[in-house]
Amino acid sequence: MLNIFLQIDSAVVATSASIKSETVFGMLSKGGPIMIPLGILFALAIYVFIERLLVIKKANAPDENFMSIIRDQITSGNVSAARSLAKNKDNPVARMIDKGIQRIGKPIDAIEKSMDNVGKLELYKMEKNLNILSVIARIAPLFGFVGTIVGLVILLKEFATISNPSISQIADAMYIKLITSASGLIIGMLAYLGYSFLDTQINRCANKMEAASSEFVDILQEPTR
Numbered sequence: 001m002l003n004i005f006l007q008i009d010s011a012v013v014a015t016s017a018s019i020k021s022e023t024v025f026g027m028l029s030k031g032g033p034i035m036i037p038l039g040i041l042f043a044l045a046i047y048v049f050i051e052r053l054l055v056i057k058k059a060n061a062p063d064e065n066f067m068s069i070i071r072d073q074i075t076s077g078n079v080s081a082a083r084s085l086a087k088n089k090d091n092p093v094a095r096m097i098d099k100g101i102q103r104i105g106k107p108i109d110a111i112e113k114s115m116d117n118v119g120k121l122e123l124y125k126m127e128k129n130l131n132i133l134s135v136i137a138r139i140a141p142l143f144g145f146v147g148t149i150v151g152l153v154i155l156l157k158e159f160a161t162i163s164n165p166s167i168s169q170i171a172d173a174m175y176i177k178l179i180t181s182a183s184g185l186i187i188g189m190l191a192y193l194g195y196s197f198l199d200t201q202i203n204r205c206a207n208k209m210e211a212a213s214s215e216f217v218d219i220l221q222e223p224t225r
Contacts, residue, residue: 038184051129093208137191
């Protein structure tokens with residue numbers, strides 16, 4: 001029994017030493033063909049995250065004086081200047097307010113509905129392709145598990161032909177087959193974190209749009225100077 005524990009301990013030490021001496025790429029390449037779709041999923045997740053981050057960051061760009069200027073211009077009766085300002089701003093809040101300015105003179109309910117429709121469209125634009133990250137977060141671990149299971153099946157079949165495989169051989173083979181599971185879990189976790197972060201930023205933008213819409217309706221109900 002003591003000899004078995006010593007063999008396992010020496011196998012673990014040998015495996016750990018081999019891991020340290022390997023490059024990351026060399027270690028991942030041992031995962032087998034399943035690492036190819038995992039690599040594609042990882043690259044796709046990075047691309048979608050960066051692309052959506054730039055779009056959402058632009059939409060969330062702060063413009064603290066925008067609504068103050070709109071208020072001053074509308075209450076002073078200078079509607080054309082207010083619309084010109086809104087048209088020159090490239091963000092969801094400005095496009096929503098521009099739609100509201102175009103509807104000035106109509107019932108408040110109609111104005112609110114028009115702005116709500118624009119707001120929904122702007123949110124849809126920000127959420128475009130975001131579900132890809134959610135899908136990757138779900139399927140990447142599954143790919144990893146499938147790779148490990150298939151690898152273990154093949155491994156057991158190979159060991160069936162060996163009369164007395166050593167503990168070192170088993171430990172090394174197990175480590176290689178578990179690479180796909182670890183990679184899938186890491187990719188899935190990163191994709192989920194990216195999705196959650198971007199979703200939070202979209203919700204922040206939605207709150208800003210809702211606040212701007214309410215403020216614009218209040219402006220319309222103020223007496224003109």
